[in-house]
Amino acid sequence: MDKELQDLIKKLLTEKKVDYAIGYEKAYDEFSTRPAFVTSAEDTARLIFNKYCINNLGLYLTKLKKNKIALICKGCDIPTVRELVKEKQFSRENVIVIGAACDGVLDKRTGKQPEKCLNCGVKQPKGADFTVGTAKDSTTARNFNDVAEFEKKSSKEKMQFWDRQFEKCIRCYACRNVCPVCYCPDCFAQRSMPEYLNKNVDAEENKMFHMIRMQHVFGRCTDCKACDTACPVNIPLTLLTKKLAKDAKELFNYESGADMDARPPLSTYDEDDPESGIM
Amino acid sequence: MDNKVPQLNIVGFLCNWCSYAGADMTGLGRNTYPSNIKVIRIPCTGRMDPMMIIEAFHNGADGVLVSGCHPGDCHYTEGNYYWRRRYPHLKSLLEHFGIDKRRFHASWVSASEGKKFAEVVKKVTAEVKDWRDNG
């Protein structure tokens, strides 16, 4: 598969279809990969694809706006590309999406496949310009059981749960920095005048940062789990991002990055929208 | 309910054209309601950035009410439709973080619904009180 991938990129670079290719290369040990930026045909030998390619490279699209890029995507990364195109961060013709068939990635921390891979319907990527390799999709459909289970807790229990989690948070902003849709030029968290968020690192402020970030990415977050993976203190951010996906689906029948023509749920309305308990 | 509920802080965001005028009408009709609500005037519920509500809870508000024009009556034609989408999403998200659903409310109050505004405030205050007293 690596060979197939390398040949494809080589071809694209030689034919000047793209300026860059963004893919994965081996990092410091065999269990690690890191993003690789390849500009010349000779350099393509670096590129690999395996179960440790956990990063969502869609992140880099917002950083390299003007170039033509070939981007290596797992099936679950492609919605990110669509979402960013929808949000005008990139034009679709400037990116060649190379879908890499993926049998599921491994979370180094646990040595297990993350939950998203167990119920993955896009192991064989959908919507890519080129696809390398083949993989079989999971037969079980994606579900929100874990979120639904958490929702059953009382609000007090939820509050206590998150308070404990956010006491751990060191506000390193890794979650934000790896998030492909957190591309604001000047994040609210760092603003002053008005100071939306106190710069103190304490549980309350930390919690508010995450609440606002979650609100900001609602209807845009593709639940790619990049933030969850990046968190150095293992805050279960997936419980939040998955909640967003569940709400978008249940409240507005919307799935981020699924349909290029669907308007983001909060940027549109229907005169017949439900009243949702408004008095 | 009793209008005297000490030490309960509720922030009310009222749109200028309907609900703020409706609250004025409540006064004109001398209908009473608990004094816990502090009103902030905004041009339209479409202006309601969910951040402001998160900030209010963060600052220690016990409850938040957002009130605007009835659907179809928005002074700016569409603002309250956007709000009608933001509200269930935000309510669900806040609940997920442990902010009880009894603490966050929305209503439609027109410029002529003075009585309704008093009823809404009573109901919101009672719900927030219920949350504080009974957990």
Add this chain to the structure above:
Amino acid sequence: MARIGVFVCHCGTNIAGVVDVTRVAKYAGSLPGVKVAVDYKFMCSDPGQNTIIDAIKKYGLDRLVVSACSPRMHEATFRRTAERAGINPYMVEMANIREHVAWVHSDDKELATQKAMKLMEMAVAKVRRSEALSKMFAPIEKRALVIGGGIAGIQAALDIAGAGYKVLLVEKEPSIGGRMAQLDKTFPTLDCSACILTPKMVAAAQDPNITLLTYAEVTEVCGFVGQFEVKIKKKAKSVNSKCIGCGVCTTKCPSKKALSEFDEKLAPRKAIYTPFPQAVPNVPVIDRTACTFFLTGKCKICEKVCPTGAIDYTQQDEFIKEKFGAVVVATGFDIYDHSNYGEYGYGEIKDVITGLQFERLISSTGPTAGHVTRPSDHREVKNVVFIQCVGSRDEAKKRPYCSRVCCMYTAKQAMLLKDHYPETQAYVFYIDIRSAGKNYEEFVQRAQNEYGVLYLRGRVSKIYERANKLLVKGADTLSGAQVEIEADLVVLANGFEPKKGAKEFAQLFHMSSDQYGFYNELHPKLAPVETAISGVFVAGCCQSPKDIPDTVAMASATAAKVCALFAKEKLEVEPLIAGVNQLTCSGCETCYNVCPYSAIEMKDKEVKRGEVRHVAEVLESVCKGCGACVGACYSKAVDLKGFTDRQVLDQVETATAPITDN
């Protein structure tokens, strides 16, 4: 550092009877930035305002908080006061301690006083962050675009032109005149429609201030009030300006395949045609979908017979782009298509016709030269049944609204029928008669009493074709009997519906329409001809069904609005609007998508040296300050003057903090 003055009003005993105003003023004096805090009996009175002005001068204040009644009551008053004393009027905030405190918390004076202190403190917090704003101005292109050449468009164009402004009147069809030109007579005076319309059409054509553009359509709109930029497609007429309107080409044209739109498809028309003899301009067009030459490459008879060489088969659609300060939309209506009325034969029974078809049948310029004959076999008619409310007041057909004119035109048509053929019998099935209007009820009464038109209150349940007749079965709810009428012709009073493509057209201007597709006025009572898009006005039936006098009145009203706009040197704009900080804008277009007024423009702009980004910009003359963009922007790049994030956040913070009053 801000220099704030706080002025607490007693409002007689209205406030002071409940709230301890001196305590409020004292508390105010303890707040940071507050240089003076006083209370007074009536702040809005002349001495009250003078107190404020004196304090401004004495303490060098730069911003004010008035703790009094609702800002909806006196904000304007105190803004003027501030202006008189040389302070920017937008540096004034009010704390509403009358409607929101004294009047609603009279049952506990202590809690009321505490709340009054809090509201005042919140106003102080807000005004501390206020910025001086000034009124803004924008230029106006003093030229109007009127879309739709029916009676509404003609009237609006004539009135605007009469005031001395230039008008471009765009019409989709080859001639102006619209629906009114199709009518035979008009109610309630029974004067000939063409006789009163034609002079207006001619006047519009001859007015030096009006440019007519027929056979043309608006395809693209950008810009905003005072500065609309409109792209118009001039469809190829295949006839150039040499045409003198002699009509020889039409007479000689051998093609008879097309059906006349003007005659409601009751008669054929030629491939080169003017819709009707009095057409303005009297220049024919070639319908390329029917023309033998365009279909087969042979014929060219019109070219041969034309005495001036005006036929030009090579003409192409042409696009022009022009600037206008204001737009009048008068695009009219279609009549309801009754093919989904199964009980009336799914539109498949030839002798069940629409009201508009009846107009053409009974018109002396129509296809039968005024003889009312059956479309199926051209026999003359004896019994004619009129059925009202077809596609109106019918929930089942999703047309619950009343089309307003059908009661009247049915009465008129029944009377005309009796006029032409006294021996015929006319029956009218109706739900109610709605004849509100000058001389309208009398008119309907005349139809019944003088003309002997038989009115039956009830609906028709079914029309049966039997032998050469139509059996009309219905209920007469007044006698409680089932009725069966053997008719020769059934005339349906088809209701009005929006023109086909009305919604798509609305999108060009970002106008909103109701669930049926009629354009929404800005306010149903107080702004009936304005739309949510400033500078765009609506007239006639594109807004809702209405009769000719209402249409004309509405058209003149739009003209008055356009003239009032053009009479200004420049456009004054309220400064409480949104603004974008382009440095923090991420260019995601969320604000652009939610803005109800299309007041956001997306631009590629150099925001920092060497950094060109896709960013939003607020069109200041278009923005109405609703803040929908602010509520939606997650980059926090948009803010709303007068209600900034900073102001609201400080109000929230103050509202939730305890009172620190000793």
Add this chain to the structure above:
Amino acid sequence: MFKVAYFPGCSLSSTAKEYDVATRLVCEDLEIELVEVPEWVCCGATTAHITSELTAAVLPARSLIWAEKHNMTITSPCSACFSRLKMAQLNLEKYPGLKKEAEEILGETYSGKGEVLHLTRVMLERYGVDNIKAKLKKQLKGLKIACYYGCLMTRPAEVCENDRVEDPMLMDNLVSALGAQAVKWSYKTECCGAAFSLTKTEIVRKLSGDILKEAKASGAELIMVACPLCHSNLDARQPEISKLLKAELNIPVLYFTQVIGLALGYGYLDLMLNKHFIDPAPLLKAKGIL
């Protein structure tokens, strides 16, 4: 193999025996498997549906549940049975309380997902007129047929979901496919007076008389129906109606499956055409069909 749950209803085992026989015969030829609902009970079309909402729901629910369990569309050749089954399904969906009560009585749960269709739609729409056409043995050339749909298979419109409420074409399309001619007439869905069949026969005579007259006037030689109640009013009462109208109507009334049967080559007795009051034999012989 096309498989449906079959709810014949009481008429088809008594006054309309011939409809049942013809239907089963034809369906066998067409390879449509009719699985009779075991131990089916009254559909409630009698007095049940106007006297007790619960009875009206529980009676059909039994059959609905059986069909749903066996994953089959349920169909009835009788318009009244069809109407009861369909209305019960809708009411059980609309009123959760009713559903709960019905489930308690029956001791089973009902999801409401199964499909309920009149036999005409099963055969002519789902199975398809074209498929029928492919299996025909002969053409019914020269026969002019008026298709009569009646009320319960067309109304209420939003329940029956037919093509056109006022002018249905389902059976008319079949007639054309069989090689016969469907006459254009406007009494396809008029009331035959069915509800007054036993209590106020004078109304039935008037209404059914209108239908027969109109069919005759439009040139029809035969009326085709898809409901035993329509049939009994138009056929059994025809002699008395003729007397009342002082005109010899003599227009045979056949079930649509009987007509298909003719085109599949079945004979007079196979299709029990002898059971009709107006004997179709002379007409069919004259046309060379028998």
